[in-house]
Amino acid sequence: MKRRNLIAGAAGLFAAGCAKMADSKAGQSLFDLAENWHLKAHRALAGKQGLVPEYTRDEISPVFKGNGSVTVDSDYYRAQLAMGFSDWRLMVGGLVKTPLILNMDNIRKLPQRTQITRHDCVEGWSAIGEWTGPQLSLLLDAAGVLPEANFIVFRCADTLYGHKYYESIDMVDAYHPQTIVAHQLNGEPLPEKNGAPLRMRIERQLGYKHPKYLTGIEAVSSLDDIEGGKGGFWEDQYGYQWYAGI
Numbered sequence: 001m002k003r004r005n006l007i008a009g010a011a012g013l014f015a016a017g018c019a020k021m022a023d024s025k026a027g028q029s030l031f032d033l034a035e036n037w038h039l040k041a042h043r044a045l046a047g048k049q050g051l052v053p054e055y056t057r058d059e060i061s062p063v064f065k066g067n068g069s070v071t072v073d074s075d076y077y078r079a080q081l082a083m084g085f086s087d088w089r090l091m092v093g094g095l096v097k098t099p100l101i102l103n104m105d106n107i108r109k110l111p112q113r114t115q116i117t118r119h120d121c122v123e124g125w126s127a128i129g130e131w132t133g134p135q136l137s138l139l140l141d142a143a144g145v146l147p148e149a150n151f152i153v154f155r156c157a158d159t160l161y162g163h164k165y166y167e168s169i170d171m172v173d174a175y176h177p178q179t180i181v182a183h184q185l186n187g188e189p190l191p192e193k194n195g196a197p198l199r200m201r202i203e204r205q206l207g208y209k210h211p212k213y214l215t216g217i218e219a220v221s222s223l224d225d226i227e228g229g230k231g232g233f234w235e236d237q238y239g240y241q242w243y244a245g246i
């Protein structure tokens, strides 16, 4: 509850809309009940999860290569890049009580987690990097994920081989303590090739599950109607596994 209070201010400030359900008193108490039940279920899940190994600064790879999209081919992105992403917007929506729109400043002002982890790509390379950003659970709690949400979908700005990049994870990974919305790599703002200005780190999953150029976070009940229906770009186009646990 304390953690909720910590960011309640931020959530109020950036609320993109208001939840109709919360209007009536009866609706509100029902809502609180459902929400608290859901929150407790998520917390119980998070508590059971192990952390992946974290490394020391001297183990950081000298080069963290860019893979897949290494930029975004749009005027909007070029303009954003030129002005240091001061106007970039991250939407948090879908099955949530209060949709949020956050800018980079909002994201940098949230409590941060820094972790030095190993990235493993299915193409056969790995790299160790230090990532910084708020835990995804903070944003989800600020928006108030509704009980019927089963997955979190990540929307990206880039198109790869003619298709929009996107990804999705279950609630266990969404609330995992090492799942963060990263805006820094090795103490610097994210380089363009690594997903500037925002990319997910979902540390118990393979590289393709870490979406770069993040524009939206969406809580959904099912993945069937999202893009190709298999939960991600590689899953839809090339039959990769949706669950890519390491």
Ligand SMILES: Nc1nc2c(c(=O)[nH]1)N[C@H]1C(S)=C(S)[C@@H](COP(=O)(O)O)O[C@H]1N2
Binding pocket: 064, 065, 066, 067, 068, 069, 070, 120, 121, 122, 156, 157, 158, 160, 165, 193, 194, 195, 207, 208, 209, 210, 211, 212, 213
């Ligand atoms: N938006 C977006 N996210 C993406 C990709 C991409 O092409 N577009 N490639 C994925 C793959 S396969 C890997 S291995 C990592 C690469 O991250 P890096 O460029 O920081 O090395 O990003 C993942 N996330």
Ligand SMILES: [Mo]
Binding pocket: 067, 120, 121, 122, 123, 207, 208
């Ligand atoms: Mo990858």
